[in-house]
Amino acid sequence: xxxxxxxxxxxxxxxxxxxxxxxxxxxxxxxxxxxxxxxxxxxxxxxxxxxxxxxxxxxxxxxxxxxxxxxxxxxxxxxxxxxxxxxxxxxxxxxxxxxxxxxxxxxxxxxxxxxxxxxxxxxxxxxxxxxxxxxxxxxxxxxxxxxxxxxxxxxxxxxxxxxxxxxxxxxxxxxxxxxxxxxxxxxxxxxxxxxxxxxxxxxxxxxxxxxxxxxxxxxxxxxxxxxxxxxxxxxxxxxxxxxxxxxxxxxxxxxxxxxxxxxxxxxxxxxxxxxxxxxxxxxxxxxxxxxxxxxxxxxxxxxxxxxxxxxxxxxxxxxxxxxxxxxxxxxxxxxxxxxxxxxxxxxxxxxxxxx
Numbered sequence: 001x002x003x004x005x006x007x008x009x010x011x012x013x014x015x016x017x018x019x020x021x022x023x024x025x026x027x028x029x030x031x032x033x034x035x036x037x038x039x040x041x042x043x044x045x046x047x048x049x050x051x052x053x054x055x056x057x058x059x060x061x062x063x064x065x066x067x068x069x070x071x072x073x074x075x076x077x078x079x080x081x082x083x084x085x086x087x088x089x090x091x092x093x094x095x096x097x098x099x100x101x102x103x104x105x106x107x108x109x110x111x112x113x114x115x116x117x118x119x120x121x122x123x124x125x126x127x128x129x130x131x132x133x134x135x136x137x138x139x140x141x142x143x144x145x146x147x148x149x150x151x152x153x154x155x156x157x158x159x160x161x162x163x164x165x166x167x168x169x170x171x172x173x174x175x176x177x178x179x180x181x182x183x184x185x186x187x188x189x190x191x192x193x194x195x196x197x198x199x200x201x202x203x204x205x206x207x208x209x210x211x212x213x214x215x216x217x218x219x220x221x222x223x224x225x226x227x228x229x230x231x232x233x234x235x236x237x238x239x240x241x242x243x244x245x246x247x248x249x250x251x252x253x254x255x256x257x258x259x260x261x262x263x264x265x266x267x268x269x270x271x272x273x274x275x276x277x278x279x280x281x282x283x284x285x286x287x288x289x290x291x292x293x294x295x296x297x298x299x300x301x302x303x304x305x306x307x308x309x310x311x312x313x314x315x316x317x318x319x320x321x322x323x324x325x326x327x328x329x330x331x332x333x334x335x336x337x338x339x340x341x342x343x344x345x346x347x348x349x350x351x352x353x354x355x
Contacts, residue, residue, distance in 0.1 A: 002028060006049045007042070007070075008097035010090045011057055017090035019098050020045075027098075030091065043068055051101035053077050053093075054109045062111035073101045074109040110235035119206050119232035123225070126199040127275065133192045140185050147173055156193050160186060203228050215329050218336040220298070221283035221322050229276055230326060237331050243324030250277050252320040268316060280322060284315035296338055 005023035009016055016038050020028045033041055038061075042050070047069040052058045054074040062072040075097065083096035100106055112120070137159065141151045149166050153159040163182065167174070174182075207213045207228050216227040240246040247253055251272045254265040270277065288311050291302040306314035325336065 002026070004028060004045055004048050006051065006098060006101060007045065008051045008094045008101065009038075009061070010094040010097065011052055011055060011061065012090070015090075017094040019091075019094040021098055021102075025102060027095075030094070032090075039064060042070065045070070047071070049073055049101065051075060051097045053080055053097060059112045059117055063114070066111060072111050074111060075100055075106065076109060079106065107239075110239065112232075112235060115206075116232040116235065119203070119228055122199055122202050122206075123229050123232075123275065126196055126203075129192055129196045129199065133189065133196065136185060136189050136192065140182065140189070143178075143182070143185075147178065149173065156189055159189075200224075206232075212330060215333075215335050216326050219322055219325050219329070220336070221280075221287040221318055222326065223283065226276075226279040226283055229279055231330075233273060233276060234330065237327055240327060243327040246327040247320050247323035250280060250319075250323055252277065252280065252316065252323055277319075280319035281315055283322065284318035285311070287318045288314045298338070 002022045004020045006021045008019045008021075010018075014035050016033045016035065018031045018033050018038070018041065020030075022028055031041070042065055049071045050065050051073040052061065052075070054076055058074055062074060065072050080093070080096050080100045083099040084092050085095070086092070101108075137154055140159070140163075144151050144163070144166075149170065151159060151162055151166070153162045163186070167179075171179075203224060207217075207224055210228070210231055213227045213231040216222055216230055217224065222230075234246075237246065240249065244253065248269070249272045251270040251274075252268055255267060255269040257264045257266065288302055288306055291299040291306070293299075302314055302318060305317050309317075329336065
C-alpha cells in the first residue's frame, strides 16, 4: 500500500471529511469521520502534511496534530475556493484543500498557540463590548432627543453628568417611567465600561510578559492594543519576505489592476484582518495629529504628505510605514530608533567623501 504523504480535512462541528493522497498526488482514500474518531485516525498515520482551511477550530486541531508529529498547513479559504470543482460539498472542499496545499507557491497561515488565541479573543471580546457601548450611548441620546433634550457628550462620565444637569433643569418633561428607563440604561453603560477596563487589564498583563509586544510599542502610533494584537496575530514574521509583504497582508498597500507596461494603482487593497488594519490606521491618525509639534525627519515627512494629499491618506501612509518598521523589529530585533535614516546618512557621508 502506498504511503500517505498529504491529508486534507474539511472541518465541521461533528463530521469531518478526510482525504489522503500519495507523494505523486494520487488519491488513496476518502473517509467521513466523526469528531470523536478524528484524533485516533490521524494518530495511526505516519508523519505527513495535513491541510485545513483556517476557520473555527483549525488552530486547535493544528496544535493537536503537531503534537503527533505532523506538519500542519492552514490555508486561507479564499485560496481554496478556486480549486472547488462544480458544486460545493464536503468532499469537493476536501479535494480542493488537497489540491491547493500541493501548489509550490501557496502561502500558509502558521498555527497559533493557545496563548496567542487567548490574546486575540480578548481583543475580539473588547471590540464587541466597545460596539455595545457605542450602540447604547446612541440609544440613550436618541431616547432623550425624542423628549426634546439633545445630549452631546459620548463618554460615560461626561454623558452621565450632562444628563443629570439636564434632569435638574428640565426634568419635568420626563415621566417617571422614562427616568427609570434612563437609569437602567446608564447602569448597563457603567457595567460595559467596567467590562472593557477588565479586558484591557488582561491585555496589559499579557503585554508585560511579552518582549515582542513591548518592542513594538516603541514605534510612534503603536499603543498597547496594536502591539498586543500584532504580536498575537502574526506568529512567525519571517514567513514574510519583506516589510512590504507584511504591510500587504494587512491590506495597507495600493490595489493593482495592471497589465503589460500599463500600471494602474488604486486605493489600499483592504485585504487581511480588518481589525488589525483599523488599529494601524487609528495609530496613523494620532501621529498625523501631533506631527506639527515635532521637527524630526519622520514628522516633517508626515506633515508634507498631509499638506499634499490630506490627513486621511497621510494616516494610511503612516500605518504602512509602521507596518514595515514593526516587521523589521520582529525579524531583526531591537527597538525603534528615531531619525534612524539620518543617523545612517551621517555615518555614510564621510566614507563617501573619502572615496
